[in-house]
Amino acid sequence: MLGLGIESTAHTFSCAVIEKKGKKGKILSDVRKIYRPDDGEGIHPREASRHHIEHSSSVLSDCLRDAKISIKDLDIISYAAGPGLGPCLRVGAVVARSLASFYKIPIFPVNHAIGHIELGKLLTGASNPLVLLVSGGHTMLLAFLNKQWRVFGETLDITLGQLLDQFGRSIGFASPCGKNIEELASKSSNYVTLPYSVKGNDVSFSGLLSATKSVAKKSKIDACYSLQETAFAMIAESVERALSFTNKKELMIVGGVAANKRLSEMLKDVCKRHGCKFFVVPLQYAGDCGSQICWTGILESKVKEGVLLKNTFVTQSWRLDSVKIDY
Amino acid sequence: MVMKLIKKGAEADIYQTKWQNSNAILKIRKVKNYRNPILDLKIRKQRTLKEAQIISQVKSFGIPTPLVYFVDLEKSSILMQEIPGKTVHDLSESKIILLCKKIGKLVGMLHKNGIMHGDLTTSNFIYFKNNIFVIDFGLSQNTMKSEDHAVDLRLIKEILNSAHAKIMLPSWKNFLSGYKSVVGSEKYVKIIKIVSEIESRGRYAQVS
Numbered sequence: 001m002l003g004l005g006i007e008s009t010a011h012t013f014s015c016a017v018i019e020k021k022g023k024k025g026k027i028l029s030d031v032r033k034i035y036r037p038d039d040g041e042g043i044h045p046r047e048a049s050r051h052h053i054e055h056s057s058s059v060l061s062d063c064l065r066d067a068k069i070s071i072k073d074l075d076i077i078s079y080a081a082g083p084g085l086g087p088c089l090r091v092g093a094v095v096a097r098s099l100a101s102f103y104k105i106p107i108f109p110v111n112h113a114i115g116h117i118e119l120g121k122l123l124t125g126a127s128n129p130l131v132l133l134v135s136g137g138h139t140m141l142l143a144f145l146n147k148q149w150r151v152f153g154e155t156l157d158i159t160l161g162q163l164l165d166q167f168g169r170s171i172g173f174a175s176p177c178g179k180n181i182e183e184l185a186s187k188s189s190n191y192v193t194l195p196y197s198v199k200g201n202d203v204s205f206s207g208l209l210s211a212t213k214s215v216a217k218k219s220k221i222d223a224c225y226s227l228q229e230t231a232f233a234m235i236a237e238s239v240e241r242a243l244s245f246t247n248k249k250e251l252m253i254v255g256g257v258a259a260n261k262r263l264s265e266m267l268k269d270v271c272k273r274h275g276c277k278f279f280v281v282p283l284q285y286a287g288d289c290g291s292q293i294c295w296t297g298i299l300e301s302k303v304k305e306g307v308l309l310k311n312t313f314v315t316q317s318w319r320l321d322s323v324k325i326d327y
Numbered sequence: 328m329v330m331k332l333i334k335k336g337a338e339a340d341i342y343q344t345k346w347q348n349s350n351a352i353l354k355i356r357k358v359k360n361y362r363n364p365i366l367d368l369k370i371r372k373q374r375t376l377k378e379a380q381i382i383s384q385v386k387s388f389g390i391p392t393p394l395v396y397f398v399d400l401e402k403s404s405i406l407m408q409e410i411p412g413k414t415v416h417d418l419s420e421s422k423i424i425l426l427c428k429k430i431g432k433l434v435g436m437l438h439k440n441g442i443m444h445g446d447l448t449t450s451n452f453i454y455f456k457n458n459i460f461v462i463d464f465g466l467s468q469n470t471m472k473s474e475d476h477a478v479d480l481r482l483i484k485e486i487l488n489s490a491h492a493k494i495m496l497p498s499w500k501n502f503l504s505g506y507k508s509v510v511g512s513e514k515y516v517k518i519i520k521i522v523s524e525i526e527s528r529g530r531y532a533q534v535s
Contacts, residue, residue, distance in 0.1 A: 083531045150489035191365045200446045200482035229363040241337035245450055269361035317531040
């Protein structure tokens with residue numbers, strides 16, 4: 001079975017083709033174009049959607065060429081229907097709808113966050129993990145129970161990705177800023193005390209953001225170092241709480257911030273303490289990409305027919321714990 | 328001293344041991360190497376101290392908690408009475424539904440007396456001889472702020488909704504009725520309103 005997946009929830013426009021044989025999926029191609037705002041600025045939804053429109057046809061044709069297939073070979077088309085930025089989501093949905101209606105191919109709306117998790121499971125081989133989803137849009141701890149992903153902990157305000165991006169922009173970087181902050185942090189080992197806010201299994205980052213901005217006025221490297229140490233220790237603690245509460249023996253991290261080495265190092269240590277296997281999604285597939293959407297659509301297609309074109313909506317706020325999973 | 332590791336908790340290792348002639352629990356918040364040492368020391372000391380203080384303080388208004396025998400701040404450890412029951416988390420579903428009313432009352436008593444527990448999960452209530460003991464006060468605070476109390480309620484709601492999803496509705500209903508019976512309807516209405524405010528601040532929450 002061949003599927004096409006289209007991702008356009010935020011800064012990335014991506015198409016991917018996956019071939020499914022038995023239970024295995026093989027990524028035949030995954031092409032992306034990423035919108036980059038100016039230094040010190042965040043994603044402007046309108047500008048990002050224009051970027052996606054401009055690049056949609058070249059990304060699609062490159063993706064089909066790399067996979068060595070033509071559109072007619074496709075069995076299903078999936079698109080990320082939310083959560084995300086409205087103008088951006090609509091671009092992917094329009095492309096998906098046009099292809100589906102012209103070529104009469106079944107179409108599947110997919111939850112972007114579930115996409116991160118399902119591709120993570122495919123690529124790491126984790127079977128029943130506690131999932132830490134850390135990205136610009138999410139900071140959540142999840143476990144699968146009774147046909148749904150259940151939230152065991154999450155941020156009460158901004159996400160880990162937003163924390164890093166908003167702080168990074170305030171010192172002049174362009175989003176996404178995680179990598180720049182990680183580089184600056186590695187130049188310091190001077191810890192400045194910052195607010196540490198864990199509420200049960202939940203975390204709150206807004207106070208930490210303001211406090212770090214004021215530390216940055218004295219030293220940017222100390223601010224980056226202390227920010228990472230504090231925020232990641234909070235995440236690690238919530239992970240420990242959720243592991244000990246759920247008794248899961250696997251931890252999987254997915255999402256853009258999974259690329260951060262310091263975070264994985266800390267979580268590896270947590271897993272060692274709890275006798276738990278540690279999985280991290282391969283760097284190349286940590287950020288948003290079409291493969292996430294494609295694979296989830298393929299899984300959905302095992303138990304569902306495609307959706308009628310008139311029902312192919314996008315939903316900016318679509319929580320993953322509201323999705324019923326029957327496959 | 329004979330010590331047997333019985334649980335590696337999130338924050339601390341829990342050992343079964345003896346204090347004079349009775350069974351006791353030793354809770355040690357060990358150094359976490361992954362954490363920056365300054366931050367690590369601060370967290371471990373602060374929580375050990377808070378836990379030891381509040382676990383005794385709440386007895387004065389009738390909350391069953393283990394007796395504290397000995398506190399060692401240098402090692403971040405607390406030696407306390409063993410409550411040889413089962414955690415509510417591990418009981419049968421019908422029993423959990425039933426006990427939620429009593430748990431609601433206990434939480435109401437804590438809040439009424441200005442204590443936020445900070446880590447309200449079903450693993451932190453021990454059912455023993457028809458009584459419920461509250462444990463794990465490491466994240467607790469002395470606070471009369473309704474916002475803090477609402478955070479407590481939100482957490483237990485999240486836990487019921489995830490770990491006990493099948494029995495969420497009756498359990499939550501019982502919890503609330505127990506809670507309301509202690510704090511009174513004025514405070515109850517106020518807190519419930521804040522709980523939904525906190526939920527609506529969450530990511531991608533349905534805004535009603």
